[in-house]
Amino acid sequence: xxxxxxxxxxxxxxxPNEIKERSALTINPxxxxxPIGAMYAxxxxxxxxxxxxxxxxxxxxxxSALTRHYKEPVMAATSSFTEGSSVFxxxxxxxxxxxxxxxxxxxxxxxxxxxxxxxTIGDDIPQIVNKAAAEGxxxxxxxxxxxxxxxxxGSHVTGFANMVKSMVDYFSTSTGKRKQQINIIPGWVExxxxxxxxxLTGLMGIKSVMxxxxxxxxxxxxxxxxxxxxxxxxxxxxxxxxxxxxxxIAMGLWAxxxxxxxxxxxCKVPYAILDLPIGLKATDRFIDAMRxxxxxSVPEAIExxxxxxxxxxxxxxxxxxxxxxxxxxxxxxxxxxxxxLVSIDMWPVYVVTGTPGKAFEKRxxxxxxxxxxxVKVKAAGDMxxxxxxxxxxxxxxxxGNTYLKYISRDEDIPLIRHGFPIxxxxxxxxxxxVGYKGGIRxxxxxxxxxxxxxxxxxxxxxxxxVM
Amino acid sequence: MEAINILEERKKSxxxxxxxxxxxxxxxxxxxxxxxxxxxxxxxxxxxxYPIADAIHLVHGPIGCAAYTWDIRGALSSGPELHxxxxxxxxxxxxxxxxxxxxxxxxxxxxxxxxxxxxxxxxSTCIVGIxxxxxxSVCKKVSQKxxxxxxxxxxxxxxxxxxxxYKAACHALFKLTDREPAQGISKCSINILGExxxxxxxxxIKDYYKRIGVEVVSVMTGDGRVDEIGRSHGAxxxxxxxxxxxxxxxKLMEEKYGIPYIRVSxxxxxDMSAALYDVAAFFKDNLKIMDKTKTLVREEINKIxxxxxxxxxxxxxxxxxxxxxxxxxxxxxxxxxxxxxxxxVLVGTQTGSPEDYKLLKELCDEGTIILDDANPxxxxxxxxxxxxxxxxxxxxxxxxxxxxxxxxxxxxxERKIPLAGYSGMLNFAKEVYDTVMSPVWKxxxxxxxxxx
Ligand code: SF4
Ligand code: SF4
Numbered sequence: 001x002x003x004x005x006x007x008x009x010x011x012x013x014x015x016p017n018e019i020k021e022r023s024a025l026t027i028n029p030x031x032x033x034x035p036i037g038a039m040y041a042x043x044x045x046x047x048x049x050x051x052x053x054x055x056x057x058x059x060x061x062x063x064s065a066l067t068r069h070y071k072e073p074v075m076a077a078t079s080s081f082t083e084g085s086s087v088f089x090x091x092x093x094x095x096x097x098x099x100x101x102x103x104x105x106x107x108x109x110x111x112x113x114x115x116x117x118x119x120t121i122g123d124d125i126p127q128i129v130n131k132a133a134a135e136g137x138x139x140x141x142x143x144x145x146x147x148x149x150x151x152x153x154g155s156h157v158t159g160f161a162n163m164v165k166s167m168v169d170y171f172s173t174s175t176g177k178r179k180q181q182i183n184i185i186p187g188w189v190e191x192x193x194x195x196x197x198x199x200l201t202g203l204m205g206i207k208s209v210m211x212x213x214x215x216x217x218x219x220x221x222x223x224x225x226x227x228x229x230x231x232x233x234x235x236x237x238x239x240x241x242x243x244x245x246x247x248x249i250a251m252g253l254w255a256x257x258x259x260x261x262x263x264x265x266x267c268k269v270p271y272a273i274l275d276l277p278i279g280l281k282a283t284d285r286f287i288d289a290m291r292x293x294x295x296x297s298v299p300e301a302i303e304x305x306x307x308x309x310x311x312x313x314x315x316x317x318x319x320x321x322x323x324x325x326x327x328x329x330x331x332x333x334x335x336x337x338x339x340x341l342v343s344i345d346m347w348p349v350y351v352v353t354g355t356p357g358k359a360f361e362k363r364x365x366x367x368x369x370x371x372x373x374x375v376k377v378k379a380a381g382d383m384x385x386x387x388x389x390x391x392x393x394x395x396x397x398x399x400g401n402t403y404l405k406y407i408s409r410d411e412d413i414p415l416i417r418h419g420f421p422i423x424x425x426x427x428x429x430x431x432x433x434v435g436y437k438g439g440i441r442x443x444x445x446x447x448x449x450x451x452x453x454x455x456x457x458x459x460x461x462x463x464x465x466v467m
Numbered sequence: 468m469e470a471i472n473i474l475e476e477r478k479k480s481x482x483x484x485x486x487x488x489x490x491x492x493x494x495x496x497x498x499x500x501x502x503x504x505x506x507x508x509x510x511x512x513x514x515x516x517y518p519i520a521d522a523i524h525l526v527h528g529p530i531g532c533a534a535y536t537w538d539i540r541g542a543l544s545s546g547p548e549l550h551x552x553x554x555x556x557x558x559x560x561x562x563x564x565x566x567x568x569x570x571x572x573x574x575x576x577x578x579x580x581x582x583x584x585x586x587x588x589x590x591s592t593c594i595v596g597i598x599x600x601x602x603x604s605v606c607k608k609v610s611q612k613x614x615x616x617x618x619x620x621x622x623x624x625x626x627x628x629x630x631x632x633y634k635a636a637c638h639a640l641f642k643l644t645d646r647e648p649a650q651g652i653s654k655c656s657i658n659i660l661g662e663x664x665x666x667x668x669x670x671x672i673k674d675y676y677k678r679i680g681v682e683v684v685s686v687m688t689g690d691g692r693v694d695e696i697g698r699s700h701g702a703x704x705x706x707x708x709x710x711x712x713x714x715x716x717x718k719l720m721e722e723k724y725g726i727p728y729i730r731v732s733x734x735x736x737x738d739m740s741a742a743l744y745d746v747a748a749f750f751k752d753n754l755k756i757m758d759k760t761k762t763l764v765r766e767e768i769n770k771i772x773x774x775x776x777x778x779x780x781x782x783x784x785x786x787x788x789x790x791x792x793x794x795x796x797x798x799x800x801x802x803x804x805x806x807x808x809x810x811x812v813l814v815g816t817q818t819g820s821p822e823d824y825k826l827l828k829e830l831c832d833e834g835t836i837i838l839d840d841a842n843p844x845x846x847x848x849x850x851x852x853x854x855x856x857x858x859x860x861x862x863x864x865x866x867x868x869x870x871x872x873x874x875x876x877x878x879x880x881e882r883k884i885p886l887a888g889y890s891g892m893l894n895f896a897k898e899v900y901d902t903v904m905s906p907v908w909k910x911x912x913x914x915x916x917x918x919x
Contacts, residue, residue, distance in 0.1 A: 020577075025557075026530060032530060034531075055624040056622070060506040060507065060863075061501070062535075063863055064862045071868050072868045072870075073843060073866045073870060077501060078500075080500075083627075086625050098500065099500065117594060119595065121597060224871060226871055369570055384552075388559075
């Protein structure tokens, strides 16, 4: 142990200031593995039990992680691989699992995702599912869908995107008759965000199918019962009808593009890929895309919400000036957040995602092109590197998941929790950050963080009552 | 609550005392397709070894396994905090195709050069077992190069249950023993095995033993240090907590170093006292130890007893359901809850052995439900049927309890306050009391219905 470097008051006392090139090591990851994303997406289908085809440990971890984030029961089954399955393949396990799941838990459908283990063994899921059907293990009217989620590729976001694409592959059908509805692929956002997006389409008077939809599944009420399949989520019929929609709005390149493209290829439904509607401009683009796609006009109620958000921005703009912000999270979220921050004169200076993809780095550099500061951005990065950047030159504000709290404490920088996972606060399940209303909440959070800090740090003589 | 289907095969894993008389089926991997609450081999190894704070813990595999185990448990350290960082080789597709050995070696080199740790543990996850990396020889090579023990932990998730992970961890620990000179160790000395210093528990227990005149050579693994473990073979007795995780190591040490072991629990008044008395009895040649133990036990009980009695008044007759990792913990909890006047109506465990379950059946009251590796439907069914007021379990059970509208207490590794020892018993009682007696349950449908 390098004793001279240890400062006992610091939690991350083992993070050296000096940055060394690391070739093989990830420290304090800014991502996790694919299956958890697939599990989260699958929970957004009504009556669906996600199923992890691998050993039981992965499934236990994924459920625990989602449970900690949502403080809700998270249900998923596992193939419970043993040594035998690792040698002979997991077919027997999956067949038995399908049989057992429909007997005991009786979901409407099972959404199978793979794990590193079953991927490497090379199990052919569709073939096994066909066999299950042939053997009569899938009751009439029930479905089994699947997606491949090898965790050594991409990240949890990739797994989410894969499962959403599978929804299209398995369900979307074109009957040849267009329906007056649009598809919305919300990307990896919170149940509260999905609710807010639905509220906005409702205000616009547009009929939409959103998939996945985890609202009311992972932010359900307490009603004295344990309900395995809550009354939330997109239904199979709705998913089938996506092939007849007039268009698709896909939010976030990383989480939603695959599904939108597949739907276009399969059913000729044109799509628009937008950033997540976080912040004024991105929400404007979302509302505009809906308007153009359907030809409706924007109602006054939405104009008012927009005006309210703008009002807060101008009222308080003096507190935003040139603030330096460090962000860690998922690509789609970071892109939208960065654009929002820049638009109010706050500057993302360090931006890290664990998800690989050079396009991310390029996009962030474009968004921050006019920055007065040097901007550092990294895809496939980790929080260790992010911390070292901060040690070189600090920031005024951190935005990211709960794991940033160590850095926040050690470096005494306020943290706004955003993204996945949030293990130590509530609110994300209920209050959206998308749309104008969500923008208002984000602004409130940013301002509270900044102003609390000013209050705490100001001299007695300068302590302000009115801010 | 609608009727739930209990699968024929699962029926053997459920037992109601007084009604049925079959052997409880257990010790198996979960049924494929069950919403099991169980974890894997890797999880077992990681839990046991992770508190060693001056070692590097490198997870060799894709990122997930490392990400989910990043500092989620409250094992405290009085010095280094290396164990709270997450190190992973983050294997990618090319590593899966060409093998991860080079990457593993490079990662170890980078880590050891940076931190100069006392030892390094390399955890093999499922995929490493499939792609066939020779972790053993990489570890050997790095160990020779860097001059510290680099220990492979064979914890591929599919190779068994959490219990097998404990065993793999015991093997790893065993390799660290007998590496330091064992001079200057008192004749009345012990190692504490199976205590992980959650919320500082090991410190409490160590202090008790110190006060009765017994030297603690090492704690495995709470606030653990590599050099202490290196001297552990010089202790006179191994005191093993929690039958599941470390008895195996105690057996290995008995075989090789002739150190006898006793099994104890530090949870609850009786068990805590027994843990001290049994050690005192072992060192019977030193009469002072027994005297000091008597004094300590009396003093400590006096400190907490009035408060316990006070809480007992309100808790008497309230019902508790348990779902815990090992049966040993269940035994202690049942006794402790009885102290508080509460009835245990359901006991579930993840990793009981047939003998454990036999003991459990004897200990329980008529009508108590005993479950092995339960799923959430079964848990909620019996909780409602039995009218429990309190659920004791882990992270995945907490929201289920709350949805049903009953109190919850975390008795897993994720808890933050110490529950061991006498002061821990008081903490536990307070936790139970606060959650069971909380007025919030009056707002929930369960209580409205029951008119309470
Ligand atoms: S991959 Fe294997 S070791 Fe990793 S969490 Fe899953 S079961 Fe456990
Ligand atoms: S990285 Fe792979 S092996 Fe590890 S938890 Fe994720 S799916 Fe399981």
